[in-house]
Amino acid sequence: xxxxxxxxxxxxxxxxxxxxxxxxxxxxxxxxxxxxxxxxxxxxxxxxxxxxxxxxxxxxxxxxxxxxxxxxxxxxxxxxxxxxxxxxxxxxxxxxxxxxxxxxxxxxxxxxxxxxxxxxxxxxxxxxxxxxxxxxxxxxxxxxxxxxxxxxxxxxxxxxxxxxxxxxxxxxxxxxxxxxxxxxxxxxxxxxxxxxxxxxxxxxxxxxxxxxxxxxxxxxxxxxxxxxxxxxxxxxxxxxxxxxxxxxxxxxxxxxxxxxxxxxxxxxxxxxxxxxxxxxxxx
Numbered sequence: 001x002x003x004x005x006x007x008x009x010x011x012x013x014x015x016x017x018x019x020x021x022x023x024x025x026x027x028x029x030x031x032x033x034x035x036x037x038x039x040x041x042x043x044x045x046x047x048x049x050x051x052x053x054x055x056x057x058x059x060x061x062x063x064x065x066x067x068x069x070x071x072x073x074x075x076x077x078x079x080x081x082x083x084x085x086x087x088x089x090x091x092x093x094x095x096x097x098x099x100x101x102x103x104x105x106x107x108x109x110x111x112x113x114x115x116x117x118x119x120x121x122x123x124x125x126x127x128x129x130x131x132x133x134x135x136x137x138x139x140x141x142x143x144x145x146x147x148x149x150x151x152x153x154x155x156x157x158x159x160x161x162x163x164x165x166x167x168x169x170x171x172x173x174x175x176x177x178x179x180x181x182x183x184x185x186x187x188x189x190x191x192x193x194x195x196x197x198x199x200x201x202x203x204x205x206x207x208x209x210x211x212x213x214x215x216x217x218x219x220x221x222x223x224x225x226x227x228x229x230x231x232x233x234x235x236x237x238x239x240x241x242x243x244x245x246x247x248x249x250x251x252x253x254x255x256x257x258x259x260x261x262x263x264x265x266x267x268x269x270x271x272x273x274x275x276x277x278x279x280x281x282x283x
Contacts, residue, residue: 036065
């Protein structure tokens, strides 16, 4: 049986081990599955057996979290090699990474760390994306980060920076709507204005996730991109605005912490489907 290839402009879900059997047995009506590349970089074992079975049923998006595109040093060629093997093995419709750094030398950090948006950083990121796309033999998407502070050194706005990266390298963009909302509250900009400035024609995928609401030491709102809660209503509103401007795109429900039963995630994917279908009907 041929694998489904292209990612449809529907709601998808991130694959979690606790949902393997349910997906294979129930075959729920979802648009696509996304996996974190680093979870499948071993040579074999149960994760690969389950992913092979699920990949036969659904289109696949591959999302990397460890390439450290924004790091100052050279890319890890061994890591790139493992990515290339995964892409060869599973033929994902999309591959994405983050505008962030996550390693220093041989030390890998358990986080996606922010960058000042300067001309120097722009050049380094473009070089790394060029290297990645040439090595993998395909386009990648670059995701906007969640921000908790603004760098005084930055000379670019984030939306403009990402548009310039896409222009120089030919990469696509992954627009994380929750990250836009989190960053807007934390650093004080208008999220709808960010969407208006974003290079929406370069967006190949959208992410939707939940966040935790805290307060900082001065009692001001502080949002944490936790991926551990349902998508918040303001994020759904921003998603609807984005879809109205950009048209339907593959749209993922991300849940990495406090993972609920699969039907809870499927219901959120169905809500995304309804918004995407509404845009198609209005067109």
